[in-house]
Amino acid sequence: MGKKLKIGIIGAGRIGKLHSENIVNNFKDIEIKAIADIFADKIEDWARSIGIQNIYEDYHDILNDEEIEAVLICSSTNTHARITIEAANRGKHIFCEKPIDFDVNKIKEALNVVNKAGVKFQIGFNRRFDHNFKKVHELVKSGKIGEPHIIKVTSRDPQAPPIDYVKVSGGMFIDMTIHDFDMVRYLSDSEVEEVYTNAAVLVDPQIGEVGDVDTAIISLKFKNGAIGVIDNSRSAAYGYDQRVEVFGSLGAVTVSNDTETTAVLHTVDGILSDNPKYFFLERYKDSFIEEMREFFDSIINDTETPVTGIDGLKPVLIGMAAKKSYEENKPIRLDEITV
Amino acid sequence: MGKKLKIGIIGAGRIGKLHSENIVNNFKDIEIKAIADIFADKIEDWARSIGIQNIYEDYHDILNDEEIEAVLICSSTNTHARITIEAANRGKHIFCEKPIDFDVNKIKEALNVVNKAGVKFQIGFNRRFDHNFKKVHELVKSGKIGEPHIIKVTSRDPQAPPIDYVKVSGGMFIDMTIHDFDMVRYLSDSEVEEVYTNAAVLVDPQIGEVGDVDTAIISLKFKNGAIGVIDNSRSAAYGYDQRVEVFGSLGAVTVSNDTETTAVLHTVDGILSDNPKYFFLERYKDSFIEEMREFFDSIINDTETPVTGIDGLKPVLIGMAAKKSYEENKPIRLDEITV
Amino acid sequence: MGKKLKIGIIGAGRIGKLHSENIVNNFKDIEIKAIADIFADKIEDWARSIGIQNIYEDYHDILNDEEIEAVLICSSTNTHARITIEAANRGKHIFCEKPIDFDVNKIKEALNVVNKAGVKFQIGFNRRFDHNFKKVHELVKSGKIGEPHIIKVTSRDPQAPPIDYVKVSGGMFIDMTIHDFDMVRYLSDSEVEEVYTNAAVLVDPQIGEVGDVDTAIISLKFKNGAIGVIDNSRSAAYGYDQRVEVFGSLGAVTVSNDTETTAVLHTVDGILSDNPKYFFLERYKDSFIEEMREFFDSIINDTETPVTGIDGLKPVLIGMAAKKSYEENKPIRLDEITV
Amino acid sequence: MGKKLKIGIIGAGRIGKLHSENIVNNFKDIEIKAIADIFADKIEDWARSIGIQNIYEDYHDILNDEEIEAVLICSSTNTHARITIEAANRGKHIFCEKPIDFDVNKIKEALNVVNKAGVKFQIGFNRRFDHNFKKVHELVKSGKIGEPHIIKVTSRDPQAPPIDYVKVSGGMFIDMTIHDFDMVRYLSDSEVEEVYTNAAVLVDPQIGEVGDVDTAIISLKFKNGAIGVIDNSRSAAYGYDQRVEVFGSLGAVTVSNDTETTAVLHTVDGILSDNPKYFFLERYKDSFIEEMREFFDSIINDTETPVTGIDGLKPVLIGMAAKKSYEENKPIRLDEITV
Incomplete structure (x- = not known):
């Protein structure tokens, strides 16, 4: 067993929690190093209970952590494009919940940055x-x-x-x-x-x-x-x-x-x-686990993600x-x- | 058991034969008194085998038979409207295969005549x-x-x-x-x-x-x-x-x-x-029998047919x-x- | 179309009536020449309505009719073996409702006579x-x-x-x-x-x-x-x-x-x-028709019946x-x- | 969240491993403190990978651990009765794979000891x-x-x-x-x-x-x-x-x-x-998790186990x-x- 892949979760609403628990229970080689939520205090007990040590209010604390290689963007839709851009610029691989944005120009801009950064990008079409x-x-x-x-x-x-x-x-x-x-x-x-x-x-x-x-x-x-x-x-x-x-x-x-x-x-x-x-x-219980499996695999094996940026735009x-x-x-x- | 309802079949192609056999096998109170087909000689053996006595080349021979109370129009589509009009004018109840015509004006004209004549009219939407x-x-x-x-x-x-x-x-x-x-x-x-x-x-x-x-x-x-x-x-x-x-x-x-x-x-x-x-x-084997049952019932009980002229037009x-x-x-x- | 096969029905209870109507409606080449029932007067209207001309109280009238080639034994179980024997002795082909008898010796005796007579014998295992x-x-x-x-x-x-x-x-x-x-x-x-x-x-x-x-x-x-x-x-x-x-x-x-x-x-x-x-x-509606079809076919083609005497005994x-x-x-x- | 329930696993063959992994992945409040297997060295890597710290060759090391409140007996059938008796005598709650034994007297003896000890006992009828x-x-x-x-x-x-x-x-x-x-x-x-x-x-x-x-x-x-x-x-x-x-x-x-x-x-x-x-x-993937859930619940809530000793005997x-x-x-x- 080699070094664990360290990731961060941005947004701990229903879907952020779901992904976190799925990862803890199913992927021994993945470590959720940190989670960020604007109501950080409200998620603390839950986060500790599943073994997440670092709980931030500001997701930049995750982006600034050089050990963290990938982020899951599970915050509200209006923040997806912005955080995608920031995360890509920091070289983080990105799993982003759908939709990327309601505004097509913003989606295109975000995908542009992702492409230039050369990071993995997967959109959460779990089905x-x-x-x-x-x-x-x-x-x-x-x-x-x-x-x-x-x-x-x-x-x-x-x-x-x-x-x-x-x-x-x-x-x-x-x-x-x-x-x-x-x-x-x-x-x-x-x-x-x-x-x-x-x-x-x-x-x-x-x-x-x-x-x-x-x-x-x-x-x-x-x-x-x-x-x-x-x-x-x-x-x-x-x-x-x-x-x-x-x-x-x-x-x-x-x-x-x-x-x-x-x-x-x-x-x-x-x-x-x-x-x-x-x-x-x-x-779709199991599909949420499977999409994570393939996201992590694409990072670990440096292959294309199964649901790409264009799949988020179309x-x-x-x-x-x-x-x-x-x-x-x-x-x-x-x-x-x-x- | 009262007097049998006497009917005539116009057109003895696949669907005309199907209705004829269904009637012979299922409706003891209905008598197919005559059948007409432009290739009368070709259907003679078949018609005799199911007990139809009168086989005509010209459907007018059916329309002219005063004993015949109802006709089934099973000829080619381009004849449906015309025969409907003629049959209605002779006071025959009519079961007509779909469609009545390809021309909406001809359909409307035929339905007009049917309405004025006050005869039963049913269209062959067997499903x-x-x-x-x-x-x-x-x-x-x-x-x-x-x-x-x-x-x-x-x-x-x-x-x-x-x-x-x-x-x-x-x-x-x-x-x-x-x-x-x-x-x-x-x-x-x-x-x-x-x-x-x-x-x-x-x-x-x-x-x-x-x-x-x-x-x-x-x-x-x-x-x-x-x-x-x-x-x-x-x-x-x-x-x-x-x-x-x-x-x-x-x-x-x-x-x-x-x-x-x-x-x-x-x-x-x-x-x-x-x-x-x-x-x-x-x-749809049985549906062809059931549509006949309801057609005959509507004649015998003087009730509305289950599929009317407007159902043929729409x-x-x-x-x-x-x-x-x-x-x-x-x-x-x-x-x-x-x- | 050749000469019709003439048959007789013995017993006009529920199953006898069912077979009669099935034959009238489905087998144009078969003629039910006669039907026998101990309550002959009670079945007369029904029998006439499906076109059976000869209605007897005594089934021997059927057995004595030389034109009748086959009989359907649909009477009460306790009469099956006896009528089978008599019918076989008259050279009639036999379709017999199950069971042949409650007494195995009587069944064997009846099957013996059938075998010696060389008539067709089919037992009514319609399923x-x-x-x-x-x-x-x-x-x-x-x-x-x-x-x-x-x-x-x-x-x-x-x-x-x-x-x-x-x-x-x-x-x-x-x-x-x-x-x-x-x-x-x-x-x-x-x-x-x-x-x-x-x-x-x-x-x-x-x-x-x-x-x-x-x-x-x-x-x-x-x-x-x-x-x-x-x-x-x-x-x-x-x-x-x-x-x-x-x-x-x-x-x-x-x-x-x-x-x-x-x-x-x-x-x-x-x-x-x-x-x-x-x-x-x-x-089992259709199976009652199919068993008749195969019974008649075995007579017409002189082949073995699909459900034989031994199938009645076992x-x-x-x-x-x-x-x-x-x-x-x-x-x-x-x-x-x-x- | 209170103190975790500490358990030991005896036998790390296919079913022992299955239960271990199910527990690690599904029951945050349960700690597998130790596992014992006669081939302890062969299971070490696997056991460490799922976070089990103590790996013994001799299951008595588990029985002797006073912190361990319950054991899962997943060893070969011929050891079930003996280990059940020893574990019960040490006051451990017991989950035992089926069958308890091939010998009814041994089963009865084991159940006797369990009864006297007043420990929980559940048999592995997962279905x-x-x-x-x-x-x-x-x-x-x-x-x-x-x-x-x-x-x-x-x-x-x-x-x-x-x-x-x-x-x-x-x-x-x-x-x-x-x-x-x-x-x-x-x-x-x-x-x-x-x-x-x-x-x-x-x-x-x-x-x-x-x-x-x-x-x-x-x-x-x-x-x-x-x-x-x-x-x-x-x-x-x-x-x-x-x-x-x-x-x-x-x-x-x-x-x-x-x-x-x-x-x-x-x-x-x-x-x-x-x-x-x-x-x-x-x-039966999920049933193996559910039987564990109910076993742990019966310990935590001090209720009867859902599959008892008599269910193992009968x-x-x-x-x-x-x-x-x-x-x-x-x-x-x-x-x-x-x-």
């Missing part, structure tokens, strides 16, 4: 590391379904977020569908060229009042000729619905939802199975096109998105 | 009578999934039709998707207001050369606020793929494909189940909008379709 | 013609699961029969499990050598009071070395449960129950699918062994069954 | 902590299926163990079916009263040559009147097959196998799903009865097992 979607990707790659013709994603949350979140999240296409935009890129192995959005406010009128939608069907054209569709809802009564399907010239591959158990109850009322796993923390562009399409009720080409 | 889709419809009606938000139809044929058929069929949206347009109307219990078509030629370039598409994602807006999507392919390697899903405020209802058996083979290569039933004759209009949307690459409102 | 079980049989035969090691049958009725029926039916092993004994013979392509019965009265104490059981696990040894198990219940709250599994050296094949639809309702309460089809008339012997095993609480070899 | 089986147990307990009538367990290994293992393992009923005997006790909430074994050598003749079987159907009678059946194979080509079913007066509950993914490939060859998870380490008795039944080909009552 690519999910067992089901990875298998779909493999089967598509294997050629078993031939040329992809239709890519379908069903992505529905179990319940709508608080209205205060909707106001600042960038809207459904940026805070929720962004994962699906990444997924269609991942599964199609191509780029989205054009988007048409059919959306509505059906779950909660308040969502409409703050200028967002809660239900959508987004039609997509890909560079390789394939077509696709995403359907979203903020509120599926039966739980978190996360399915994909790739249909091609030789067949199709589908995935259904994960459930807590395979138990089936047979009574006079029918044959009853489990609902899908509750929400993303349960459904879904934001698609999200903007989706929004514009909804507002203007016409298909929008990605190259029309000027920023 | 409404399929056990699976009927159950979806019932569950939606029951309120168990709340208000419908998203209506989804996957409809893929096992293989593309001959190119000569594609040339005269009216194109994929009229010869194939028309069933799906009817299905979304049936399941949503609402009307399509706007259509956006995302389509491509991915199966066979020849189909593109004759001006048609073979793969499509059609996005829909309904009057009741719901949204929907149909995805089509002319060629699914694994067979006839016929699924629907209605997602609502309280849940969802889905149906998967019917298979010949429930047998599952477990080997080192995986867990292998049956492909879907081969094509529409196999998949899907053609949606198909025209879908085609126009594809040609102009923009969403098309149904009320923009002038004819 | 062999079920789409699911036929597929299992084919997959086993194909060698895809290798050598069979374990044969499993789950067979549970939706509700217990009236106690008056239980008193005279021969008991659960003879009136119900007999089908499963035939199934294991069919699927194993071997013979049962030994039986051990583990049974109980758990559904209804009245069943115990008349000397029968209502719940059983029957362990089997086959001549080819395989082992097997049948589990039975007279009352499955969720419906008619009819599953089989054959496990072999290279894999397994299983079948699940048939349902009316593939509709699945997803709500906060779980994911709800259809119960199995209600009972044997629904579940399950009765196994049933007797099962009962003896239960009574003595020890495994019973089939060759211990002396009669 | 009770599996998500699927726990859910079945809950549903049975909930009364949703009414009174249990039939308990079924299918338990097939993906491949037969080395013949050298079979020679010393106690045979299939003790090394493999023992888990299923525990499972039927767990699911029935009752005791097995009588066993009848139908078994064969179908997988590998060598297994027969050393006096064991590789395929079995074991029929069971329970004290509460229910009946049951276990079917076993040493070699299922399609993988580790672990299913249970409890059928009762109001319905049934079933579980199917866990798979790595829900991906389904649809091609012209059929609809292909994943095989079951490979073997017990994959299939399956061995049933296994002996199963073997005797096979040898004598007759049902064996548990109370006939004298030792």
